[in-house]
Amino acid sequence: MLEGIFTLTILGLSLGLFLGLAARYLKVGADPIVEDITAMLPGSNCGQCGFAGCGQAAEAVAGGTASLDMCPPGGKSLVESLAARLGVDWDFSNSTASEPSVAFVEEATCIGCARCFKACPTDAIVGAPKQIHAVLNSACNGCRLCVDVCPTECLQMIEVQTTLENWRWHKPLPQLAQLRPVLARAQAA
Amino acid sequence: MAGFPIRGGVHPEERKLTSDITIMRVPTPGRLILPLKQHIGAPAKPCRVPGEIVYKGALVARGQGNVSAHIHAPCSGYVEDIIDWPAPHPSGLPTKAMVVINDGREIREDVSVPVNPFYLRPEVIAERVAQSGVVGLGGATFPAAVKLTLGQSHRTPVLIINGCECEPYLTCDDRLMQERTQDVMGGISILAQALNGPETIIAIEENKPEAIRLMHKAAEKFGNIRVMPVPTRYPMGSEKQLIEFITGRQVPAGKLSADIGVMLHNIATAYAVNRAVREGKPLTTRIVTVAGEAIVRPGNYEIPLGMLISDLLEFCGLKEDPARIVMGGPMMGQAIPHAGIPVTKGCNGVLAMSAAEVARRVEHPCIRCGTCVDACPMGLSPLTMARLLMRDKLDAAVDIGLKDCILCGSCSFACPSGIPLAHYFNYGKGELVSRAQQKQKDDEIKRLILGRQVRMERQEKEREEAMARRKAEIAARKAAQAAAEQADKPMEVA
Numbered sequence: 050m051l052e053g054i055f056t057l058t059i060l061g062l063s064l065g066l067f068l069g070l071a072a073r074y075l076k077v078g079a080d081p082i083v084e085d086i087t088a089m090l091p092g093s094n095c096g097q098c099g100f101a102g103c104g105q106a107a108e109a110v111a112g113g114t115a116s117l118d119m120c121p122p123g124g125k126s127l128v129e130s131l132a133a134r135l136g137v138d139w140d141f142s143n144s145t146a147s148e149p150s151v152a153f154v155e156e157a158t159c160i161g162c163a164r165c166f167k168a169c170p171t172d173a174i175v176g177a178p179k180q181i182h183a184v185l186n187s188a189c190n191g192c193r194l195c196v197d198v199c200p201t202e203c204l205q206m207i208e209v210q211t212t213l214e215n216w217r218w219h220k221p222l223p224q225l226a227q228l229r230p231v232l233a234r235a236q237a238a
Numbered sequence: 239m240a241g242f243p244i245r246g247g248v249h250p251e252e253r254k255l256t257s258d259i260t261i262m263r264v265p266t267p268g269r270l271i272l273p274l275k276q277h278i279g280a281p282a283k284p285c286r287v288p289g290e291i292v293y294k295g296a297l298v299a300r301g302q303g304n305v306s307a308h309i310h311a312p313c314s315g316y317v318e319d320i321i322d323w324p325a326p327h328p329s330g331l332p333t334k335a336m337v338v339i340n341d342g343r344e345i346r347e348d349v350s351v352p353v354n355p356f357y358l359r360p361e362v363i364a365e366r367v368a369q370s371g372v373v374g375l376g377g378a379t380f381p382a383a384v385k386l387t388l389g390q391s392h393r394t395p396v397l398i399i400n401g402c403e404c405e406p407y408l409t410c411d412d413r414l415m416q417e418r419t420q421d422v423m424g425g426i427s428i429l430a431q432a433l434n435g436p437e438t439i440i441a442i443e444e445n446k447p448e449a450i451r452l453m454h455k456a457a458e459k460f461g462n463i464r465v466m467p468v469p470t471r472y473p474m475g476s477e478k479q480l481i482e483f484i485t486g487r488q489v490p491a492g493k494l495s496a497d498i499g500v501m502l503h504n505i506a507t508a509y510a511v512n513r514a515v516r517e518g519k520p521l522t523t524r525i526v527t528v529a530g531e532a533i534v535r536p537g538n539y540e541i542p543l544g545m546l547i548s549d550l551l552e553f554c555g556l557k558e559d560p561a562r563i564v565m566g567g568p569m570m571g572q573a574i575p576h577a578g579i580p581v582t583k584g585c586n587g588v589l590a591m592s593a594a595e596v597a598r599r600v601e602h603p604c605i606r607c608g609t610c611v612d613a614c615p616m617g618l619s620p621l622t623m624a625r626l627l628m629r630d631k632l633d634a635a636v637d638i639g640l641k642d643c644i645l646c647g648s649c650s651f652a653c654p655s656g657i658p659l660a661h662y663f664n665y666g667k668g669e670l671v672s673r674a675q676q677k678q679k680d681d682e683i684k685r686l687i688l689g690r691q692v693r694m695e696r697q698e699k700e701r702e703e704a705m706a707r708r709k710a711e712i713a714a715r716k717a718a719q720a721a722a723e724q725a726d727k728p729m730e731v732a
Contacts, residue, residue: 091680092687126676133633171686190683215675216329217668221661223601223628 082111082134089130091122093170095192110135122190124149150206151189152196156181158203165195165204242486244479246615247471248648250406250569252445256529257409259537261417264553266313266340270544271323272298273335276582277373278380279305284336286317293347295520298336301371307381307583308371312522312542313340326565326582330575338544349518355428360390363432363515370514371521371583376400376411376475376504377566379584382511388494389433389501397433398484399426401442401449401505402468402475405567408587410525411505413538415442415449422505423456425512426463429503436501438463441480445470472569473646477502479615491642506586526550526585531592532560541581547588548577560590569647599656610649610659616642620649624662632669640666 078084086107094102098119100109109115110131117131117139132139152174154165159181166174166182173189176182186209196204209215275281282299292298292311299309318339322332355363368383389397403411415422430438440457442450444467454465468474468483478489481500489495495502503511506525513519522543529536534555541550547563564571565585581588610620618639626635640663649659 092684123680124676126673126680129632129673170690171683172690173686187679188683188686190679211329211331213325213327213329213331213333215672216327216331217672218661218664220627220665221658 080108080111083107085134086110086131089123089127089134090120091127091190091192093122093190093192093194095122095170095194097121097193121150122192149209150191151186151209152184152191152193153205153207154182154184155203155205158201160201160203162200164198164200168194168198170194241466241468241483244483244615245617246613246648247473247479248613248651249470250472250651252470253406253529254409254412254445256407256527256537257412257446259413261413261525261538261540263540264542264545264550266342266542267545267549268340268342269318270312270338270340270542271335271546271580272309272312272338272544273323273325273333273580273582274299274309274320275325275333276309276379276543276584277301277307278378279303279307279384281334282306282309284320286336288317288319291316292338293345295347295349295522297520298338301368301381305381305384307373307383308369308520309336310371310520310522311338312544313338314343314345315339315341324576324579326572326574326579326585328572328574330579335580351516351518355515356431358431358515360386360432360434363428364390366515366518367432367511370510370519372507372510372514373521373583374504375506375510375524375583375586377570377584377586379582382503382507385496385501385503386429386432388496392496392499394433394496394499394501395436396485396500397430397436397438398480398500398502399429399438399440399505399508400475400477400480400502401440401446401453402480403446403505404443404470404472404475405569405571405587406472407529407589408527408567410527410538410586412446412449414505414509414525415446415453418509419452419456421512422509423453423460423463424516425508425510427460428511428515429508430463433501435462439484440465441468441474441484442466443468443470443474472648472651473615473644476615476644476646478644491639521583524581524583524585526581527587528554528590529587530560530564530589531595532556532558532590543583544580546577547574547579547581550581550588551577551590556590558592561593562589562591562596564589564591569651570645601657602655604655604657607654609652609654613648613652615646615648616644618643620659620663623666624657624659627662627666632666632673635666636670640670643667 087104090103090107092103098106098115100106106115106119110117117137118128120127128139161176161179161181163176163178166176170192171188171190173185174182174195175185191206193206196206274284280303283302284299286292286298292315294311294314296311297308298311298317301307316339318337320334320336323335324330325333364383364386367386372382373379374382401411401415426438426440430436440453440463442453442465450465450467457463457465466484473479474483477495480502481495482488485500487498489498510521514521523540524543525538526541527538528550534557562573563577564573566572566587568589571587571589604621606621614620623635623638623640643663645660645663647660653659
């Protein structure tokens with residue numbers, strides 16, 4: 050009788066101590082996946098995904114309620130890294146992700162109101178009050194926050210121009226000969 | 239001496255029809271277009287303004303940064319302008335270029351010539367090579383001086399001079415060795431001198447018996463320079479393959495040949511180094527093989543850099559409208575979109591191909607025969623990599639060696655189904671570069687966002703502090719006023 054009580058007490062105490070220590074030293078603060086995804090997202094809180102900010106978008110992506118290509122500034126590389134982190138097989142063929150774009154100031158209509166560079170989360174717009182503003186393409190991630198505040202609509206999003214630095218070989222198109230068995234199978238079905 | 243066996247490779251039809259035609263000088267045209275980036279590394283910075291008079295061989299653009307090369311005027315005349323001009327690149331996108339107008343007077347810039355190049359210290363030789371704007375003329379266009387300095391800082395016991403010229407059609411190095419043997423040999427000995435006298439091996443493919451004979455004769459005078467005939471097999475002239483054949487050692491993945499103590503220079507580079515160091519002449523011309531079935535007078539031509547390919551084709555005559563113009567060899571060269579592109583330092587061949595020569599094969603499904611695996615000189619599995627890239631599995635393709643692919647095109651050549659394998663690898667490598675660029679930009683943007691947040695917080699804090707200070711000031715002033723009023727009252731009383 051006493052032996053049993055003694056054994057169970059010791060067992061309970063030691064396990065309790067172990068759990069207590071584990072809770073303290075092996076603590077998991079937040080969902081690590083959400084944290085990782087937040088680190089991957091641009092962090093400009095531009096809202097183009099439909100969520101209030103990058104943190105909420107990360108939670109939605111981790112919870113499976115948002116698509117992986119919801120972030121236009123992140124582009125293809127972000128989709129790839131998200132797919133790798135979440136272990137998802139992502140098919141790029143039906144992707145709706147748009148081409149990368151940057152902001153552009155139409156100098157003829159810019160009145161130098163200085164609103165856009167206050168809105169820019171990456172300090173990509175330079176200028177001063179009553180001076181024409183300009184965009185530093187290397188710092189612009191296409192978040193569109195400046196477009197909404199511009200009173201004269203002189204700020205537009207333009208596609209990133211192809212230069213020798215960012216020109217790449219296109220993917221070889223499959224020729225008809227390769228598609229023939231696929232077509233035959235489709236017809237048979 | 240028989241070399242160490244290397245794997246893979248193919249035997250394309252040689253078509254070296256121009257190997258018996260003497261090198262011919264092409265008259266300098268009236269207008270030369272010099273792209274500011276004719277080499278690997280940072281583009282050169284113009285040091286002449288439009289309208290400035292230049293002499294032949296004068297420095298017109300200065301290399302900037304660690305890896306770059308000077309550009310010199312190939313004629314006397316004046317700088318007309320600095321403009322955007324189609325680059326020697328398959329896309330034909332514009333690049334900055336300097337336009338030099340030739341006045342036809344051929345006035346030379348004064349040059350300083352050393353008494354004897356063999357009294358020069360290795361660093362001085364590298365400096366003179368840098369001053370002359372010499373780059374690797376085999377096609378890679380890596381600045382030769384940077385390579386020499388790298389060889390001097392590493393221990394380099396082996397210098398290989400690459401006279402393989404394994405690409406079909408091209409014969410410019412072959413002709414150079416046959417006609418200007420002494421100059422080439424002089425350049426080789428200067429390169430050896432610059433690397434503190436390593437064991438020097440001149441590798442020439444067996445299909446150039448005349449060049450082997452002449453170079454062998456010329457090398458007899460030197461103690462540690464010898465000629466080594468190598469089997470005719472594409473891509474024997476590739477750096478990694480040649481090093482493995484001669485030394486039996488592989489360049490580790492992601493490393494440079496200098497890391498295993500071997501340095502490789504091209505025959506044409508050696509010739510340019512000789513001209514630079516011994517004669518003080520900068521690199522302003524190069525030998526180019528002009529061939530292809532659309533050409534009336536194929537041959538090897540000494541061409542001033544900056545001459546437009548359209549001018550060159552006019553000089554050599556065209557039988558028909560070329561179906562494709564290729565800069566470089568047919569295996570690794572770049573098809574260029576039109577002939578309005580200048581000849582640059584890295585251009586060793588201009589091929590104007592007739593429609594019959596470029597007839598494209600119909601692509602059929604992969605039958606998994608493994609011919610491409612046998613052909614791959616790097617021991618990769620092209621069919622698997624192409625399959626993965628077809629479905630955009632970039633990481634999986636990298637895992638099985640996409641980064642090790644040298645884009646030699648042996649697999650595409652060997653494929654019985656006509657699958658454009660090398661095109662897939664070009665695509666995959668391009669995607670890798672895009673990804674790296676995007677990653678860099680993402681990191682930069684994150685840094686900017688964080689910087690802005692920190693600044694905003696600081697400004698907010700400063701504003702609050704300023705407000706608190708002003709409040710305190712107002713309070714102090716009020717207190718002072720109150721005190722003064724207090725002090726005034728007794729005055730009134732008094």
